[in-house]
Amino acid sequence: MFILDLSYIAPVEAADAHMDAHVAWLQQGYDSGMFLASGRKNPRTGGIILARGERAAVEAFCAADPFTQHRIAEYRITEAAVSRTAAGLEALKG
Template structure:
């Protein structure tokens, strides 16, 4: 599993300008079967996406995020080898 942690480097107002294209990009990640969960950080300093799949392909996809293209955020990608999950979340084990 990959944890994609987005941290805003521009204002939330600038992020809001690019939010709809970013959300379309997120939807594409779900459509590809890569994204399992996503949401905003609290306080609103960025977001988190839980993903599965080939890291190289997902890193290339991250480069296509409108937030990346417009310099809205940085991404930290952490790979995790989950060994135990609750029933119903087995997909997180990748």
């Protein structure tokens, strides 16, 4: 599993201007089965995505995010080997 830590490097207004394209990109991630969960950070400085797949594919997909392409945000990708989960979250295991 991967934790995708998205941090804004541009004003939040720039993110708002490209939010529809980013949300469409997120949907592609869910449709492909790569994304498991996502949401905004609080305070709103970026977001977090839980993903699965091959690292190279995850990195390539993050590079295609409109937020990345328009230099609105940067990703920090952390790989985690999940060994235990609460009931119902077994999909997070490796």
